[in-house]
């Protein structure tokens with residue numbers, strides 16, 4: 457067969473099929489392949505497209521691609537990616553390109569990129585965000601790999617990406633694992649954002665006494681202001697959704713236990729390794745972990761009574777307090793995520809352009825929000841900004857809204873509601889700006905039991921004290 461195809465898509469599940477059709481819409485001739493034949497057949501039956509052609513073996517797919525071959529993997533992350541690379545490798549030639557668009561761990565991407573580079577195969581780790589809808593009509597795309605080879609994949613990626621203010625939400629991120637690292641942090645922020653919205657829901661429902669319909673209106677109203685975002689928008693929609701199998705709204709019949717696939721957890725682990733405070737994202741991971749212990753929670757509820765939720769006097773004023781608190785907490789969560797990126801940039805020599813990264817999050821991805829325009833502007837004002845909360849715009853917003861954050865978090869604590877991300881936001885803010893954080897006592901304890909030494913405020917050098925022996 458003549459090599460007619462512009463790009464191969466391996467994996468035609470939710471994301472691969474949507475991205476392949478998006479590419480096909482943009483005039484690229486796509487060769488599609490899925491390990492299970494019936495999935496390919498189903499895609500072709502349900503989504504026939506003149507620019508999408510099915511293939512039933514990797515050999516045929518590779519032979520049909522024009523050179524240098526471009527093959528995108530949209531498959532389950534982890535060992536499947538290594539397995540498929542192993543199958544493709546003997547079929548490829550020097551200069552051919554593999555793009556891994558899944559949620560791969562960035563260290564795996566670094567390893568794969570280095571191994572394939574030795575064989576002359578170009579490897580890109582490409583973060584893709586936006587879920588099914590985004591992949592189909594315009595996701596946010598975070599490609600990392602060999603900058604010299606980037607022009608060979610850029611036209612396809614930019615064509616299918618979402619657009620914000622006319623610009624594609626796709627930018628070369630940096631070498632080796634940089635693209636997947638940024639996607640990991642994107643997902644960490646996504647976890648914190650979702651957790652903060654869920655905590656706002658707990659407050660509004662149990663302290664504010666809002667019904668599902670009222671919650672839908674509250675979130676819809678919030679979505680018209682500074683909190684406008686994909687996640688707040690779909691939250692309003694969730695509270696409106698009728699149950700198709702029983703009476704009432706579906707939200708009340710969903711089991712109170714949240715799953716996770718690992719990207720948020722990776723971000724938390726990396727933050728600990730790097731020594732960056734990512735407490736809000738970690739709190740969001742822990743909240744999902746504890747949510748899974750349904751039986752334990754039910755048993756503990758009987759043994760460990762807590763306070764009854766206090767009822768807000770003025771519900772509208774309370775909702776406004778929660779909105780402002782959510783906004784302040786959201787600033788802290790993004791500040792943590794971007795601080796992690798800043799540290800990784802130096803640590804791995806990636807030279808990440810944080811303003812450009814914020815700008816490609818403005819549309820297409822799950823954390824897309826009006827707020828990202830302000831973050832982009834903050835990094836344009838100061839590309840070396842140490843922490844987002846120090847930018848003049850966000851400094852003013854934190855000052856305006858922190859009283860509400862404290863009040864909302866306090867109302868949750870007094871009512872026995874778990875608000876791990878909001879309370880972590882308060883602690884982060886206070887520790888970040890804290891004149892005294894209590895670490896002098898920790899140093900004293902460390903020196904007492906382990907002679908670990910301490911620094912003094914009044915003279916140079918390390919000191920050890922014979923604790924408990926004097927005076």
Ligand SMILES: NC(=O)C1=CN([C@@H]2O[C@H](COP(=O)(O)OP(=O)(O)OC[C@H]3O[C@@H](n4cnc5c(N)ncnc54)[C@H](OP(=O)(O)O)[C@@H]3O)[C@@H](O)[C@H]2O)C=CC1
Nearest residue numbers: 467468469470471472491492530531532533536558559587
């Ligand atoms: N769903 C989402 O919203 C998002 C997902 N992602 C990431 O994109 C990637 C694809 O996600 P999604 O579309 O949800 O699909 P899944 O993560 O559910 O993966 C299913 C696909 O992986 C293939 N696969 C699994 N194991 C192998 C293997 N050993 N060899 C070959 N193919 C294999 C499956 O083939 P088969 O049909 O034969 O089983 C199928 O095509 C994942 O890395 C995911 O984390 C990124 C952003 C958003």
Ligand SMILES: O=C(CO)[C@H](O)[C@H](O)COP(=O)(O)O
Nearest residue numbers: 585586715716717718719822
């Ligand atoms: O990458 C994504 C969105 O950006 C995926 O939807 C991912 O699966 C979300 O993470 P989790 O399943 O852990 O909630």
